[in-house]
Amino acid sequence: MTEKLFPLFVAIPLAGAFLIALLGWKKKGLPEIVGALIPCGLFAYSIKALLFTFKNGIAVHHLGGWLPPVGILIGADGLTTFMLVIVHGVAACVALYATDYIKKYTSPWIFYVLFLVILAGMNGVLTTCDFFNLFVFMEIASLAACTLVAFGTERHELEAGFKYGVMNTIGALFILLGIALLYGYTSELNMADISNILASKGPSRLVTLATIFFLVGFGLKAALVPFHAWLPDAHPSAPAPISALLSGLIIKSLGIYSLFRILVCVIGMTPLLTNILLFMGALSMGTGAVLAMGQKDFKRLLAYSSLSQVGYIVFGLALGTPLGILGGLFHMFNHSVGKSLLFLTAGSVEYTTGTRNLDEMGGLSRRLPVTGSASLAGAMSISGIPPFGGFFSKLIIIFAAVQAGHVGYAIWAVAAGILTLFYLMKAMRQAFQGPLLEKWKMVQEVPWRMRVSMITLAFICLTGGLLLLPQLKGLFLNQASKVLLNGAMYSSTWGGFKP
Amino acid sequence: MILYMFCFLLFSIGLYGVMRKRNVIKIITGIIICEYAANLFFILIGYRMGGRAPILSHETVMENMVDPLPQAVVLTTIVIGLATTIVLVALAVRLYEKYGTFDITKIEELKG
Structure with missing residues (x-):
């Protein structure tokens, strides 16, 4: 090499x-x-x-x-x-x-x-x-x-x-x-x-x-x-x-x-530039989360969610403190894995049922168990529920914002995070929980290669937090954050x- | 200085076309104008007053030549611009087949 x-x-x-x-x-x-x-x-x-x-x-x-x-x-x-x-x-x-x-x-x-x-x-x-x-x-x-x-x-x-x-x-x-x-x-x-x-x-x-x-x-x-x-x-x-x-x-x-x-x-970077980027990041967080709330189309909801998460990443990186950059990079990793997984599961639902409209779905996890649980893993990682990787990265970004003296932005980030949790869980419930509709009774689970790739990504989502262990952190995250610092x-x- | 300003004016004209025009073909034309403005600006940066072509041979002395790097760069961006235009025009043709119109306000179905 x-x-x-x-x-x-x-x-x-x-x-x-x-x-x-x-x-x-x-x-x-x-x-x-x-x-x-x-x-x-x-x-x-x-x-x-x-x-x-x-x-x-x-x-x-x-x-x-x-x-x-x-x-x-x-x-x-x-x-x-x-x-x-x-x-x-x-x-x-x-x-x-x-x-x-x-x-x-x-x-x-x-x-x-x-x-x-x-x-x-x-x-x-x-x-x-x-x-x-x-x-x-x-x-x-x-x-x-x-x-x-x-x-x-x-x-x-x-x-x-x-x-x-x-x-x-x-x-x-x-x-x-x-x-x-x-x-x-x-x-x-x-x-x-x-x-x-x-x-x-x-x-x-x-x-x-x-x-x-x-x-x-x-x-x-x-x-x-x-x-x-x-x-x-x-x-x-x-x-x-x-x-x-x-x-x-x-x-x-x-x-x-x-x-x-x-x-x-x-x-x-100059202080003015930092402020502009912080503002744009915070604006993206809020706008994406609010616009994602009312979406009926599963993939469109995920796209607005991307907008909001990109805001977190830019916000973390723009803080410029060691903790902020670490959080931004870690969130970049978690969001890449989690959002790709969510889009793939949305694709699986479209592949089997032919629809992306959340209102027409319901109870699909009974017919598509792998897709349903993988999707839940992705949603939990993105919205930041504890054992998943996304929780740690969002926490680090919020801590970094408080540490850098931007308490208002930190509260804003927490609020956007709560909105994220709300709309993603609502989508998950609409698509995969509840009674199974009559027309989806014959739906089959997707072929094995699609399942393998979704399971792999879901596994990375679940274990993403391990990257913060000191041995792995030095190799993967610290190396990258050192460059930006x-x-x-x-x-x-x-x-x-x-x- | 005034020449550089004209480049930016040209760029703004192209941008205006992209933002305000409703016809798909006119939007593509606006992008082409923007590309020309950017390329022209880049090539003007490499120009020296009264300079000559940067061709090196045994007899020539290397003085008062224009900067050759922007010329090489702009050749590449022209090719990229060609590729962009081809993709956009191909999309416009398919759009016309589907919608039967070039009017962007009638094509707009994705919202919300």
Whole structure:
């Protein structure tokens, strides 16, 4: 395991996508096997990467042997490998689930091509050390996701896909303008070098403008509240595995990870910026929770819930204290697993009964015991009930808010948490408890691969709290939170060249 | 300076098209205008007054050349813009097949 292998995180999924695109339409079974094996293999590989960065701090690879300032860097630090583990863990379960679920669509091989392209784009965003590559990989992932949202090609899917495409392109263009402004100011695209030059040149209005553009662009990608309009349409309309991927991974790696990587490590946080992010986080928490209350559509309710939980994550990370960052990252992990699981169970219900309307369901846990209990596990983790992982992360975020002196925000977070508990439990009761309706008497439990992936995710939800044990915490969470805590150290640890 | 301002003005015009127009095709046109504005801005940043093309050969001296990096970057963003436009236009065609109209107010069914 050397740092030379990090580019493979991008290359392997892309190669798989090309292989399926070439052969998948005539070789039956090949798309499923390749599409499921690649995320599983990369998951094992990302664990190795995690251990590697734990031992060595960072890993930098010079593409093609060209050294900076000319060459392009691919690299990873604790935060990157933390995200890589989450991405591949969830993506492996989603891919396994998709092997059965996607059979109801025509030409499933296209699904696997786009799925692997999304994976390559996300890995590219996570491992790149260069602003322009960040933009390119982000567009690769967004475009593939936009196509997958419209994968069903029915009325609603097309409409949601179009909205998602338009909003994401606008977000990407704002990011491009921000990159252009930073390039004009520093004549560099390498993140570490930009960070160095900004530190030596001091603040400027151009950098402030670029920061605003980044805030708008990544806010659109992460669906923070003033920019959230596309999310509740796009996430429910996609096929269930893609909803899980969108809510669990894409808004986090393209939105939150990139936003904080740039604001904390490159530009540097200011008190004003912290306050803006805290406010946006709190606003997202409340808005998402209130809007989720009245939803009848199961997946739409989950999408609004994502909005609210993303607010928690941004709030925790923006606090900037060790506890806050730890809570934000831990909640990112818990929400990725829990919300992916919930979307997969919603997909199972849709797969077996053909409806997403909560009013038409009822008593389904009698016919779908695995789906019902997995769904309950996910809901309990997201809403924060004690033995589950989500409880600890929310608790840490609230404690951190009190510790940092934001008591009002802490009370707000508790209130939003209570609302979360309320609407998720209401949905669970409507769907899975109560008398079984006559028309669902013949419903069968989903195929075994879908069950296995749901059980795996439910198990991670249940045991997620164990990551706070001192042995595991140092390896997984502390490694990542150290990067965000010492954001200003970014340029020196990455060894960018001196201007 | 005035040129850079015009880029931002162009970007705002595109943004206005995306926000206010009701026709799907006009929204896509607005996005294309935004893309052009961003690309133009990036390429202008690399321009030096009276500079010449950054082509290196044995005889040329490396002075007074424009910055080649934005040109390479903008080539890539143009290709990305092409891909975005293709996806959006393909979606617009399918939308027209389903709804029989390009009017976004008649297409809007997802709410709440």
